[in-house]
Amino acid sequence: MSKIKEVLRLKYLNQLSNRQIQTITGVSRNSVANYVNCFIELEASLEDILELTEPDLEQLFHPNKSSQTAKKAEVSLIHPDWNNVRVELSKKGMTRALLYEEYKNVQPELYSYSQFNRYYAKFLKSINPSMRQVHYAGDKFS
Numbered sequence: 001m002s003k004i005k006e007v008l009r010l011k012y013l014n015q016l017s018n019r020q021i022q023t024i025t026g027v028s029r030n031s032v033a034n035y036v037n038c039f040i041e042l043e044a045s046l047e048d049i050l051e052l053t054e055p056d057l058e059q060l061f062h063p064n065k066s067s068q069t070a071k072k073a074e075v076s077l078i079h080p081d082w083n084n085v086r087v088e089l090s091k092k093g094m095t096r097a098l099l100y101e102e103y104k105n106v107q108p109e110l111y112s113y114s115q116f117n118r119y120y121a122k123f124l125k126s127i128n129p130s131m132r133q134v135h136y137a138g139d140k141f142s
Contacts, residue, residue, distance in 0.1 A: 002054055002057055003025055003027055004035055004057050004061055005049070005050055005057065006024075006025050007021055007025060007027060007031075007032050007035045007036070008035065008036070008039055008046060008049060008050070009046075009050065010024060010025070011032070011036055012046050013046070018032045018033055018036075035061060038060070038061050042060065078107060078109060078110055078111065079119065080103050080110075082119075082120065082123040085099060085120060085123075086123075086124075096113075096116070096117060096120070097113070100113050100116045103116075
């Protein structure tokens, strides 16, 4: 059962206080109070709210949260192919600034140059061309 449904059920059907609901559900008192206030503002019956599905409840009680999740999904699609970036940077006369400007012209919603450098540095750390071997003292003695 959803935490929101559980909070509302305990509050209105069992007549429990916010502290008691916090103890039972593990939801903070402030969140319990927020859910109750939002329910009061909706002016809907408890039965109607309890019949809603999880996504519908999230949309009602957290309208800004779903739009932020959609924005995060859009941002993840903006990343260029970092292998291609590395190949382009190995060419003579190509700099990160020039390459960033090329990508920015193609995709105007691309993030800033400093973030481009940060993501590229993170990519470079993820690829490890050397094969390091760990040698422990006395490990090879027979």
